[in-house]
Amino acid sequence: MTTTLPEIDRRPLRRRQWRRAGVQVACIVITLFMALPIVLIGLTAVSSSAAFAEFPRPFIPSGFSGETLTSFIEATGTIPALGNSLLVGVYTVVLSLLVGAPAGYALARYAFRGKDTYQVFMLLARALPIVVLSVPLATMFLDAGVYDTVFAVTLLHTTLAMPTTVLISASVFVSVPTDLEEAARVFGCGRFEAARRVVFPLAAPGLAAASIFTFVLSWNEIFGAAVITLGHRTLPAQVLASLGEAPQAYRFAGGFALILPALVFILVMRRYLVNMWGTTLR
Amino acid sequence: MVTRLKRSPWLLLAPSIVFMLVLFGWPLVQGLVVSASGDAWGRLFGDTYFLQALRNTLLLIVIVVPVQLVLAVAMALLVQARPRLLSGHFYLWTIPLAVSELAAGLVWLSVFDNRGYLNSFLVWLGLSEDGVQWLNYTNTGTMLLAVVVAEVWRATSLVFVIVVAGIQMVPRDYDEAAQVFGASFWQRLWHVTLPQLKPSLQVALILRTILALQAFAVAQALTGRNFPLLVGEAYQWYVNLQNPPVASAAALVVLAISLITAVLYLRTMRQQGAQR
Numbered sequence: 272m273t274t275t276l277p278e279i280d281r282r283p284l285r286r287r288q289w290r291r292a293g294v295q296v297a298c299i300v301i302t303l304f305m306a307l308p309i310v311l312i313g314l315t316a317v318s319s320s321a322a323f324a325e326f327p328r329p330f331i332p333s334g335f336s337g338e339t340l341t342s343f344i345e346a347t348g349t350i351p352a353l354g355n356s357l358l359v360g361v362y363t364v365v366l367s368l369l370v371g372a373p374a375g376y377a378l379a380r381y382a383f384r385g386k387d388t389y390q391v392f393m394l395l396a397r398a399l400p401i402v403v404l405s406v407p408l409a410t411m412f413l414d415a416g417v418y419d420t421v422f423a424v425t426l427l428h429t430t431l432a433m434p435t436t437v438l439i440s441a442s443v444f445v446s447v448p449t450d451l452e453e454a455a456r457v458f459g460c461g462r463f464e465a466a467r468r469v470v471f472p473l474a475a476p477g478l479a480a481a482s483i484f485t486f487v488l489s490w491n492e493i494f495g496a497a498v499i500t501l502g503h504r505t506l507p508a509q510v511l512a513s514l515g516e517a518p519q520a521y522r523f524a525g526g527f528a529l530i531l532p533a534l535v536f537i538l539v540m541r542r543y544l545v546n547m548w549g550t551t552l553r
Numbered sequence: 554m555v556t557r558l559k560r561s562p563w564l565l566l567a568p569s570i571v572f573m574l575v576l577f578g579w580p581l582v583q584g585l586v587v588s589a590s591g592d593a594w595g596r597l598f599g600d601t602y603f604l605q606a607l608r609n610t611l612l613l614i615v616i617v618v619p620v621q622l623v624l625a626v627a628m629a630l631l632v633q634a635r636p637r638l639l640s641g642h643f644y645l646w647t648i649p650l651a652v653s654e655l656a657a658g659l660v661w662l663s664v665f666d667n668r669g670y671l672n673s674f675l676v677w678l679g680l681s682e683d684g685v686q687w688l689n690y691t692n693t694g695t696m697l698l699a700v701v702v703a704e705v706w707r708a709t710s711l712v713f714v715i716v717v718a719g720i721q722m723v724p725r726d727y728d729e730a731a732q733v734f735g736a737s738f739w740q741r742l743w744h745v746t747l748p749q750l751k752p753s754l755q756v757a758l759i760l761r762t763i764l765a766l767q768a769f770a771v772a773q774a775l776t777g778r779n780f781p782l783l784v785g786e787a788y789q790w791y792v793n794l795q796n797p798p799v800a801s802a803a804a805l806v807v808l809a810i811s812l813i814t815a816v817l818y819l820r821t822m823r824q825q826g827a828q829r
Contacts, residue, residue: 294634298642301628306645308706311670312663326683327673374569377562389566392573394822398760398815400767401577403784403804406791407584408576430576437569491653493770494784498791507655511770514777519666522774526659533651537644544647545718 309530316340316527323520343524346517352509356490358421359505363428363489364482367436370429372478375440376466380449390438397434402427405495412499419501427499428489436485443477444470480543487536581808584801593798602789603803606781609772612697613782614765617704621761622754624705625712629720630742650710657707658774662688665699665775690779700780703771708764712757719753720746752821759818763811783807 315323319334343349378386405427412418417426447470455465496508504512510525517525537544588594597603628646632639649657664670665687672684687695723746731741747754769784778789784807791800 291634294631294636297627298631298636298638301624301631302642302645304706305648305710308660308664309648312660315663326668327676328668328670329673330670370568370572373565377565381562383562386562389570391819394819395815396573396577398763398811398818400763400784400807400811402767403787403807404577404580404584406787406797406800406804407580407587409791410587410797411580411583426576430573433569433573487651491651491656493653493655494767494788497788507653507770510659511655511773514774522659523663526656526662526774529656530652530660533648533653533656536651537648540651541640541644541647544650544714545721 309534312523312527312530315523320520339520339524340528343521343528346513346521348504348509348513349506352504352506355421355424355500355503356506359424359428359496360486360489362421362425363432364485366425366429367432367485368440368478368482371433371436372440374437375442376444376470378437378441379444393434393437397438401431402492402495405498408495409499418499419503421503423499424496424503424505427495428492431492431495432485432488435488436481439481439484440474440478443474443481446477447473480540483536483540487533490532584805584808587798588802588805591798593796593802596796597786597790597799597802597806600786602778602781602786606783606786607806609697609780610766610768610783613700613704613768614762616697616701617708617765618758618761620701620705621709621712622758624709625716625757626747626750626754628709628713629716630746632717633720646713647710649707650714652707654707654768654770655774657703658771661699661703661706661771662775665702688776688779690776693780696776696780699775700768700772703775704765704768707771708761711764712761715753715757715760716750719750723749755821756818759814759821762814763818766807766811766814 314330314332316339317335317337318332318339319336320338322328322332322334322336323339325333378390408427409418412423417423451469451473452465455469456462460468491507492505493507493511496505497511500508507529510522510529513525514522632643636642652660662669666672667684667686667688671687672681675681675684685695686692687699690696727745727749728741731745736744767784769782769788772780772782773785773788778785781789783803787800787803787807790796790803
């Protein structure tokens with residue numbers, strides 16, 4: 272007769288293992304949902320035209336070729352539109368920092384009457400779809416003689432970016448310790464000098480991160496750019512305008528070309544994502 | 554006087570105020586004036602597309618926003634569980650943040666197109682002879698489905714990032730305490746985690762509602778004008794029908810609905826500020 276030990280209850284352990292497996296499977300399912308469409312449009316964009324015409328279309332195209340992408344790039348208007356998009360993006364970043372960062376600095380460093388009103392106004396402007404105002408804005412630009420220019424699109428995109436630029440740069444300046452600025456002033460810097468030599472270098476990384484978000488905003492904006500331009504379109508506006516008469520292949524090549532920068536943006540900005548878009552921007 | 558002005562923060566604020574007045578305030582007034590002239594409102598409301606667009610836009614919001622909130626909370630909880638390859642998953646889940654609306658529409662066009670991947674898959678499985686006409690103008694239901702899927706894909710990331718930021722601010726002690734006292738996963742989620750996430754969820758809800766009101770290029774890329782949305786109508790009236798007053802009127806409708814939502818947003822922000 273042997274004494275048997277009481278059986279070990281393995282259920283909690285097993286439940287734990289099941290849960291971990293469930294988490295892994297759920298993650299993979301969501302990742303497939305997020306990534307598969309990008310893979311699919313990528314595969315479409317590099318299919319040869321024979322493979323593109325096949326139906327049912329195999330997952331891996333039967334023939335690869337760069338002809339779809341090259342014909343998209345060579346299509347009338349693509350290269351100039353790309354140039355316009357880049358210009359508008361860079362100008363928007365510069366202009367919104369020039370106008371918005373001083374306001375952010377004022378919010379961070381001064382207590383004054385009307386501060387609350389100003390902040391509420393900016394929050395409201397941030398929440399409103401300013402972009403729908405492009406329609407009356409287009410009429411204004413026509414009267415002012417700047418309709419259909421890179422400058423006009425820059426003005427619109429800067430307006431869109433202004434509330435977030437002000438609010439983000441305020442939070443960036445708040446995080447620069449006042450002590451350093453005061454020390455600089457003790458040693459004889461004026462207010463402006465102290466801001467330029469001490470505060471600005473310390474705030475630069477945060478402002479740079481904010482600038483990339485402004486650039487993405489401008490790069491992706493489509494309604495306003497489509498309304499206030501005709502000949503000098505940005506890339507999304509150009510693709511949208513060509514949708515009507517373009518062949519299917521052009522659409523997929525265009526869509527893929529618009530996505531590529533997003534892959535890079537997010538890769539570069541991973542570290543700032545949660546802080547910027549999650550906390551500050553809300 | 555000069556020194557007072559120099560020290561005044563208003564000197565620093567002035568450029569941004571002038572900028573916003575000229576490029577936000579003035580067009581708003583202009584839009585109201587232009588749309589009031591002639592019979593712009595009558596033509597807009599009399600247009601059959603407009604009522605469809607209003608219905609579609611509201612339908613889209615009612616379906617998409619709750620789906621996104623649930624999905625985003627689930628994704629944030631998965632991140633909390635620290636799965637393997639977390640940074641890879643995180644990267645792929647946030648890519649749509651930087652994808653434009655138009656690109657998102659075109660991506661899903663490659664899936665829902667008549668000769669696209671979804672139909673190829675169905676035919677390959679033998680479920681269908683030659684696929685379903687997902688984007689045909691007679692199939693309002695499947696068009697809505699395609700636009701909903703594309704919107705969920707594109708904008709869940711934004712909600713996800715807001716919720717992740719919110720979850721990080723919640724101390725884990727409460728959750729652990731509940732665990733010690735034997736609360737199940739669902740009990741902890743419902744009674745501990747979600748109440749603490751409420752502020753983030755409110756903000757995400759309202760921001761997403763306003764952004765969903767602006768959706769237009771997704772539907773444009775997938776269906777053209779077959780599935781009209783409000784902002785899409787403003788675009789049609791301006792670009793294709795060359796009628797700025799009616800386009801302004803359509804834009805103002807979007808603005809008015811957003812304004813109501815935005816006031817809710819500000820009130821939530823105020824309450825949160827008061828709580829802190």
